[in-house]
Amino acid sequence: MRLNQATDYAFRAVLYLSQLPKGQLAEAKLIAEQERIPIRFLLKILRLLTAAGIVESYRGVSGGYALARDPGEITMKDVVEAVEGPLVVNRCLVAPEECSKNFAARCPLHKALFSIQQTLNRELASYNFADLRACTDK
């Protein structure tokens, strides 16, 4: 029950980009050095973030990455989902046939886990990168 390392790196990369003046690019190499992330792995993660529409990439000389929208419009949930896909707390929530003999509808555990998952999603969605950035500035 842990977020993976790629997600952690993604958080840091997005936070880094959030701290740049609007419109300014940063190369992957720079982010990697500043945040101590293996460059090749970071590039892979940045592609996921690009595919999810969280960052924009610019190729070629003096290319790099920038946020695709305002940091206030990017939440930790967005980042988690970009990297790991939708959050699933338990197998039975995604594959009801895995729910032993009980139907999901009748299984109290299923209901509880679903509710927990929703709480978690709400919590992750409550943190945006404008707020997180502000927190570093102090």
Added chain:
Amino acid sequence: MRLNQATDYAFRAVLYLSQLPKGQLAEAKLIAEQERIPIRFLLKILRLLTAAGIVESYRGVSGGYALARDPGEITMKDVVEAVEGPLVVNRCLVAPEECSKNFAARCPLHKALFSIQQTLNRELASYNFADLRACTDK
């Protein structure tokens, strides 16, 4: 970010035991059949639950398992921790030196993740097996 299969099985085993009349034992074999859990794996999980003081085991002929305390005093958090150990949402929460270059105290991500972890723990602790059992009875 998912609970593992052993934890899912543990939930089901504890729920099963919660449904028994107080003081009555159930053999692992029976639980395994009813809940469709591989018996050997279940036995292993039951040992974790026993070690955590959630269930009591009785050896020998006509032995088996029973809850060590009232179902109302057992929460989903107890079960998760018995099987997986304390919940850790992110590596940096358990190994601050993993926190890239930032000290935990200064890292807004660290604070956010810690808060999320606490919410999750609170949520898991809010479900006890007396309530979950009641929910199946209907």
Added chain:
DNA sequence: ATTAAAATACACCTGTTAAGTGTACTTTTG
């Protein structure tokens, strides 16, 4: 046009973990 600096693509590797099994042993009741 060419070059160099950037991102992209996709396959691969390697260690760890999840999930489960093999085999032998211990405890307890009838």
Added chain:
DNA sequence: CAAAAGTACACTTAACAGGTGTATTTTAAT
């Protein structure tokens, strides 16, 4: 003392996490 239960611990197998190799494409500056 036999059989039915739980215990112990090592092992296996597959999947996944985290990362790397190698080649390609795009673009700005010369």
